Amino acid sequence: MSKPHGGKLIDRHIKKEPSDTNGLSKFEINTNLSEDILNIANGVFSPLEGFLCNNDLENVVTEKRLADDTPWTIPILLDFDKNDLKEIKEGDSILLSNKENGVRALLDIDEIYTYDKKALAQAIYRTKETSHPGVANVHNMKQLLIGGKISLLDSKPREFDKYNLSPKETRILFKEKGWREIVAFQTRNPPHIGHEYVQKTALTFVDGLFINPIIGKKKSGDFRDEVILSSYDTLMKHYYLKDRAVMSILRTSMKYAGPREAIHHAIMRKNFGCTHFIVGRDHAGVGSYYGPYDAHDIFSEFPDLQIIPVFFRSFSRCTKCGSVVNDKICPHDQKYHINFSGKKIRELLINGKIPPEDMMRKEVAETILKFKQPFVE
Amino acid sequence: MAKEKEDKKFTTISIPTPLAEKIKKRIKGTGFTSLSSYVTYVLREVISGMDEEEEEVFTKEDEKRVKDRLRALGYID
Numbered sequence: 001m002s003k004p005h006g007g008k009l010i011d012r013h014i015k016k017e018p019s020d021t022n023g024l025s026k027f028e029i030n031t032n033l034s035e036d037i038l039n040i041a042n043g044v045f046s047p048l049e050g051f052l053c054n055n056d057l058e059n060v061v062t063e064k065r066l067a068d069d070t071p072w073t074i075p076i077l078l079d080f081d082k083n084d085l086k087e088i089k090e091g092d093s094i095l096l097s098n099k100e101n102g103v104r105a106l107l108d109i110d111e112i113y114t115y116d117k118k119a120l121a122q123a124i125y126r127t128k129e130t131s132h133p134g135v136a137n138v139h140n141m142k143q144l145l146i147g148g149k150i151s152l153l154d155s156k157p158r159e160f161d162k163y164n165l166s167p168k169e170t171r172i173l174f175k176e177k178g179w180r181e182i183v184a185f186q187t188r189n190p191p192h193i194g195h196e197y198v199q200k201t202a203l204t205f206v207d208g209l210f211i212n213p214i215i216g217k218k219k220s221g222d223f224r225d226e227v228i229l230s231s232y233d234t235l236m237k238h239y240y241l242k243d244r245a246v247m248s249i250l251r252t253s254m255k256y257a258g259p260r261e262a263i264h265h266a267i268m269r270k271n272f273g274c275t276h277f278i279v280g281r282d283h284a285g286v287g288s289y290y291g292p293y294d295a296h297d298i299f300s301e302f303p304d305l306q307i308i309p310v311f312f313r314s315f316s317r318c319t320k321c322g323s324v325v326n327d328k329i330c331p332h333d334q335k336y337h338i339n340f341s342g343k344k345i346r347e348l349l350i351n352g353k354i355p356p357e358d359m360m361r362k363e364v365a366e367t368i369l370k371f372k373q374p375f376v377e
Numbered sequence: 378m379a380k381e382k383e384d385k386k387f388t389t390i391s392i393p394t395p396l397a398e399k400i401k402k403r404i405k406g407t408g409f410t411s412l413s414s415y416v417t418y419v420l421r422e423v424i425s426g427m428d429e430e431e432e433e434v435f436t437k438e439d440e441k442r443v444k445d446r447l448r449a450l451g452y453i454d
Contacts, residue, residue, distance in 0.1 A: 001433075009433070059386075069421075162450050171433060172443045176453050246452060300408070303418055304425035 001174055001182065001273045002307055006047025006070050009167055009271065013041055014106070014151040021106065021153070024095045025087050027080075032253045034098035035216065036076050037105045039252060039268075041152035042166040046271045051078035053147030054113045061123040064260065064301065071267065071302045073260040074124065078107070079142040085112065102156025110148040117141065124257050127289055134256045134286075160215060163229060165248040170210065171273040177243065179208035183276035183310060184269035187213045188254070190223055190231035190368055192360045194315050194340035196239065197324035202278055202310050203244060210274055211236075211247040214254065218376045221346075225249075227374045234367040248272075258283070258290035259298035263305070270307040278310045316340065317358050349374060392416070 004010075029037075039045045047070060052060065055067045057075050066072045088094055090112055096105045121135040122128050130136050158164075165173065174182055183202040187195065203209040211232060215225045232247050250268065255261050261284035266277040283295035291297075299309045315326040316337040325337075340359060348355045354365045368374050400412055409415040435443070447453045 003433075165447075165452075168435065168439070169443050169447065172435065172440055173447055173452055176444065176447070303422035306425055 050149035181206035256286035262295035
């Protein structure tokens with residue numbers, strides 16, 4: 001099993017009496033920030049204990065590393081407006097809260113600082129174009145940043161909690177199952193045959209498979225979270241060994257930062273205890289901002305990442321081979337290859353039709369079609 | 378000011394000149410842009426591989442609580 005990133009699994013849960021927080025300034029934060037707090041507190045973002053201070057941010061931007069040289073590629077930031085900060089200063093503690101998931105957290109303010117949005121966007125997303133969703137998010141951020149440690153006081157139960165395991169829980173689970181080498185697979189879609197091929201190919205060489213869907217804010221036309229989870233439940237029930245595969249969700253927002261985000265995704269899975277991480281074509285990409293294999297190439301910059309990337313290029317079904325193939329194993333011409341088109345599968349499902357079995361398992365398709373509305377409106 | 382800050386991020390170490398020359402030859406045509414970037418890469422790799430293998434220790438209470446939850450959720454029997 002992988003050691004936590006930075007050497008120690010962070011746990012920032014703290015028990016305090018409500019009276020302990022009396023008199024503190026309170027700030028309502030958005031749901032994305034509250035997810036960051038939960039991920040810090042649960043150790044998903046180990047070794048981070050809070051939001052980045054300026055020296056860490058500068059180093060992440062220029063070196064893709066924290067100030068202590070630990071690999072880190074996506075800055076975890078808390079933004080505020082000047083008006084919010086009238087009453088507070090460095091050294092103060094404030095109470096952060098979010099109604100949607102009941103997060104209440106203390107923030108010990110180490111630093112209040114300014115930043116350059118354009119430089120930040122260019123470094124993280126390799127573009128200044130505001131049509132990139134990540135760049136747009138940076139431009140929508142407030143003017144100041146606050147760095148400092150957080151302590152999670154409270155959060156409320158939420159939908160899909162039965163699928164939600166913390167790094168501490170997955171580590172104990174993997175140990176209990178006797179898995180030493182675990183490969184993680186990230187997904188945002190129900191599984192088609194190509195996904196199953198990738199997962200099972202990787203699983204062949206390790207002890208266990210950790211299927212880790214990202215759950216959260218979706219755009220119109222995406223599969224709903226419950227559809228993704230149910231379809232995987234079905235696939236695992238019919239086609240996976242119970243002792244070789246588990247699924248748990250990850251609540252975090254997609255940044256669409258391509259290669260940098262691939263490293264971030266690998267780090268999170270390392271904290272769950274995984275030793276290997278599957279990286280596909282254009283991982284975490286959007287539009288044509290990144291090359292199809294930029295997210296593979298970036299791993300060569302991190303000899304000290306301590307999680308092994310498992311790279312998959314394109315894969316398709318070869319009618320000559322009669323199986324799923326990739327470009328390294330099939331000698332046949334492209335005319336024999338059928339690509340796994342998510343768009344085509346989606347179109348069939350929208351029309352209530354079961355996709356061909358060489359594209360998607362019948363049981364999986366039937367599970368999806370049981371939902372009156374499988375897609376986000 | 379910026380240069381001063383940049384200087385603080387790096388330090389100088391000495392290696393034998395013949396070794397430096399060998400490295401310079403070796404990194405020609407690779408993705409390494411300098412002797413420093415190559416040495417940094419190798420040292421990061423070496424140091425991370427030297428980290429002690431410590432068995433993670435959770436308290437018995439923690440472990441029992443987690444196992445009870447995993448059992449209740451059907452992750453373990």
